[in-house]
Amino acid sequence: MATEKKAAAEEKKVYEEKKPYKEKIKELKKKYKLLGKLEEQAVADEQKIQKNVINNLRYIQRAYEIESQNDLADILDISPPQLSRILKGEQMPSLSPCLINIYRQFGFTIHDFIFNDVELIDWRRRVIKENLPVVNDMKYSGIYQFYYFDTSENRGREKYTHGDALMSGIxxxxEKKPEADKQDVMAVFNMSKERADSFYENTLKAGKVTATTCKDIFKNLSGAYYGELEFSVKHFFISLNFGGLKDRVQMIFHFCPDSNEREYIGGLGTMLSPSKSRISKPCFQYVALVKASLDVSEEEIAAHLLLRYPQFEVCNMAMDDLVNFTADLYRTDVEANDRLSKLPDVQKKTLVKNYVDKIVNETVENNMLRTVAVSGEDDEAFCRYIKRVNVNMHAEVK
Incomplete structure (x- = not known):
């Protein structure tokens, strides 16, 4: 009984000590408009953090089959006595080297290790990894040329022809590093097709330069973007940025798990980026990726990048209304006070025309520009086009 009273007294003392701090946090939260509840913004319960740390360290030792605490201490670059104190709840792990090495060696972020159950995180990570496709590391590595449309003009003021609006890049x-899940990517945008063709053929020796040489070439380019490629079950994603948050590009392409090709030759995907104009705006469009430099016209490539209009039918109800309206205009058996039937033919034609415009515009608005997707058939058709062009190019060379 005495022990329980002592514990209750200590708990009350801790609460009273923290009360002024909580009140202060409440005032600061209101002053600076901090997000979340007071409990979330205040210092987290140290006992809960200690429990997470102990459980997570024990899980790591068990899951990675680390034979002894001494080995785990060596991996974390701390002393065995220090690790022992942490596991007993007598000491919190230091940021460096302990928590940093937990991230470096096991991939758990400092936030997850302190606040979450890393066993659950590891399980989710393992499930995702097991469902990911087996990727040939060499299949997607290499030098590509890509194509997209110029976005510097506002809508309605685009270039006169699709070929004029075509842009290219390299x-x-x-190659994927053994310890990494992603592949490094470098890219240069805003090149004319002619300049990109020349750069690909001459500077990059038609894609034959070594990886080291290629990296050196890109590093010497003033407008180079840097990023990563990573895979999901059905797609691969290329995320690029220039100057930090100054400019970002996200590309999404089909992953081809059933393809027997030794290398990825290219495909049709989507690209989201800020438009290039006086005032940048979010922009979405098709993008074509090719592991070659295609010796074809700008117009021919541009034809594959046009956002396709969906096929739709004018609804029967709208057409019935139009037919009935037109019939009423030209009926002869009408009452004398029917003003529509007495209108001149020119005005009747104008009314019908306006009615048709209304139906078409409403139907188009209801069926277009909601979503635009690259189907598997679109991607396969573009791959067949690349193969056909390459075969013709090689035949001409011979």
Whole structure:
């Protein structure tokens, strides 16, 4: 009984000590408009953090089959007595080297290790990894040329022809490092097709330069973007940025798990980026990626990048209304006070025309520009086009 009273007294003492701090946090939260509840913004319960730390360290030792605490201490670059104190709840792990090495060696972020159950995180990570496709590391690495449309003009003021609006760029996808899940990517945008063709053929020796040489070439380019390629079950994603948050590009392409090709030759995907104009705006469009420099016209490539109009039918109800309206205009058996039937033919034609415009515009608005997707058939058709062009190019060379 005495022990329980002592514990209750100590708990009350801790609460009273923290009360002024909580009140202060409440005032600061209101002053600076901090997000979240007071409990979330205040210092977290140290006992809960200690429990997480102990459980997570024990899980790491068990999951990675680390034979002894001494080995775990060596991996974390701390002394065995220090690790022992942490596991007993007598000491919190230091940021460096302990927590940093937990991230470096096991991949758990400092936040997850302190606040979450890393066993659950590891399980989720393992499930995702097991469902990911087996990727040939060499299949997607190499030098590519890509194509997209110029976005510097506002809508309605675009270039006169699709060929005039076509832009190109060069991309290098590095080989995947054994310890990494992603592949490094470098890219240069805003090149004319002619300049990109020349750069690909001459500077990059038609994609034959070594990875080291290619990296050196990109590093010497003033407008180079840097990023990563990573895979999901059905797609691969290329994320690029220039100057930190100054400019970012996200590309999404189909992953081809059923393809027997030794290397990825290219595909049709989507690209989201800020438009290039006086005032940058979010922009979405198709993008074509090719592991070659295609010796074809700008117009021919541009034809594959046009956002396709969906096929739709004008609804029957709207057409019935139009037919009935037109019939009423030209009926002869009408009452004398029916003003529509007495209108001149020119005005009747104008009314019908306006009615047709209304139906078409409403139907188009209801069926277009909601979503635009690259189907598997679109991607396969573009791959067949690349193969056909390459075969013709090689035949001409011979």
């Amino acid at each position: 991309m290098f996808i590095d």
